[in-house]
Amino acid sequence: MKIAYQGIAGSYSESCAKEMYPDCETISCKTFDECFEKASQDNSIKTIIPESNKTTGNIGVEYLIFKYRLNIYAEHFFLINHNLLVVKGSKLSDIKDVFSHAQALSQSSEFIKKNNLNENVRADTAGSAKYVSEIKDKTKAAIASKLSAQIYNLDILKENIQDEKNNVTRFLVMGKEIYQPELKDEKYITSFLFKLKSKPAALYSALSGFAINGVNMTKLQSFPEKNSFSSFFFLCDIEGHIEDNKIKNSLEEIGLHCEDMHVLGVFKSDKFRQK
Numbered sequence: 253m254k255i256a257y258q259g260i261a262g263s264y265s266e267s268c269a270k271e272m273y274p275d276c277e278t279i280s281c282k283t284f285d286e287c288f289e290k291a292s293q294d295n296s297i298k299t300i301i302p303e304s305n306k307t308t309g310n311i312g313v314e315y316l317i318f319k320y321r322l323n324i325y326a327e328h329f330f331l332i333n334h335n336l337l338v339v340k341g342s343k344l345s346d347i348k349d350v351f352s353h354a355q356a357l358s359q360s361s362e363f364i365k366k367n368n369l370n371e372n373v374r375a376d377t378a379g380s381a382k383y384v385s386e387i388k389d390k391t392k393a394a395i396a397s398k399l400s401a402q403i404y405n406l407d408i409l410k411e412n413i414q415d416e417k418n419n420v421t422r423f424l425v426m427g428k429e430i431y432q433p434e435l436k437d438e439k440y441i442t443s444f445l446f447k448l449k450s451k452p453a454a455l456y457s458a459l460s461g462f463a464i465n466g467v468n469m470t471k472l473q474s475f476p477e478k479n480s481f482s483s484f485f486f487l488c489d490i491e492g493h494i495e496d497n498k499i500k501n502s503l504e505e506i507g508l509h510c511e512d513m514h515v516l517g518v519f520k521s522d523k524f525r526q527k
Contacts (some may be wrong), residue, residue: 262400324517329524352395461505
């Protein structure tokens with residue numbers, strides 16, 4: 253299996269891909285858009301995308317989910333442990349500037365403030381580690397994974413510096429080919445996006461079918477249609493398999509109120525949800 257991820261070797265996305273599929277071949281991409289594009293053009297390539305974080309919320313890839321409408325095959329809740337990486341010989345008192353992805357900086361804000369470090373946002377965590385290893389400046393540090401420390405020959409000055417120790421990110425595995433698992437005695441998530449007709453109380457009316465059919469909604473997020481602040485799409489996750497009658501009935505009900513509706517995928521619910 254080939255999996256495209258955003259970042260360079262040592263990124264959390266690559267680590268998550270390897271945890272899910274130990275034998276997979278990973279493909280580095282500069283941007284999330286490039287990940288989606290590769291997966292949309294080649295059936296043999298899947299992409300793994302961070303969708304949301306327990307501490308800082310949504311990552312901001314919803315517009316790409318809408319743009320490409322790839323099928324979702326799986327979700328995985330991946331524990332993110334941030335580490336302060338430095339060139340060999342550096343002490344904490346030496347560090348003035350810290351480099352990382354905006355999400356990692358935000359998730360480690362208490363440590364950064366406590367040690368009076370200057371934040372520097374870069375495209376990804378592993379790229380920050382590579383940068384610190386190249387400039388060899390004892391006043392610079394990166395927030396990244398232990399794998400990045402190994403790859404770029406950096407010391408781990410402090411482990412687990414994230415604000416929340418149970419810092420979990422939800423990743424989605426997506427691809428062009430449509431696949432739907434057979435309904436069995438397991439827990440599933442059905443994910444879809446929709447755009448409502450323009451009428452009063454449209455959202456209230458559309459979602460009422462979930463209450464009537466006893467369906468639990470785990471995610472509902474709105475985002476504006478391109479070049480518009482008056483027209484919105486919604487990204488929604490519900491518990492259950494699309495072949496289950498109560499899910500079928502709920503989706504039929506919401507479809508009556510929509511201009512556009514697209515099922516993104518049906519996949520097994522990650523065991524993390526049951527903790």
